[in-house]
Amino acid sequence: MRGFIPINWAEIGTLSFLVWVSVLPIPKLRFHRYQKSMLTIKIIPVLEDNYIYLIHDPVSKQTAAVDPAEAQPVLDVLAENGWQLTYVLNTHHHWDHTNGNLLLKQKTGCQIIAPSAEQHKIPGVDRAISDHETLALGAHTATVMAIPGHTLGHIAYYFGDDGLLFCGDTLFVMGCGRLFEGTAEQMWTSLQKLSDLPDDTLVYCTHEYSQANGLFAQRIEPDNQQLKEKMQRIKQLRKQNLPTVPSTIAEERATNPFLRVDQVSVQTSLNQLQQDPVTVFAELRKRKDTFFQ
Ligand code: ZN
């Protein structure tokens, strides 16, 4: 006969103990923060003065090619290292940044990532990407920065945790891109965004223009000591036919006249003392367009 269930105090005791244990905070397990394995960057010089960058994550084995002007040199470096191409990352629509897209996609099955504002001008786009959007390369994250000026839809890929910036034809070592589509104001705003990144951010631009840019920069700021020192290093590198990239944001802030239009030295040499930055920037860009040493 059912009905009377004797209370089993021992069972209740066990049960309440288990309930009590289950609400205790779980002791924090101390995981070691393994340092993220670094991304490997390969610099591939192509055409007259272009660079294609391969970004490889040794953990996930994912690889991205930034601004492939040509496909074959990328395929060669991939084969040499036994890497598979995951992505092409285009910064803007100019042919010397996109010409390798279709062949790379055909040969490797990679995905092509390109700025959404220029996707119809870029061959083979799989994913159009805009300001603030992110892209994962293994455990590494690239954030897209809209930096119009050279072209209207120009973007940069910024790997914030890794301190890497791929900025196409916007910020160059000691220089900046020409204003093909945008205004001086747009370019100045874009350069300021890049200039605000952390000091030690490595700057990978798409062209080797450093020597010519430096000569112009020295014309504008002949007494800039850091600029003098940087030019010495750059001359040595170029003598050995070595790339002058990457630069850093701190070095660019100290030596790149286009990031220094608020400096009295730059304003004085342009006869633009106390003018607003956009006006000084526009004048500086105009002078550079017609500068032949
Ligand atoms: Zn360009």
Ligand code: FE
């Ligand atoms: Fe270019």
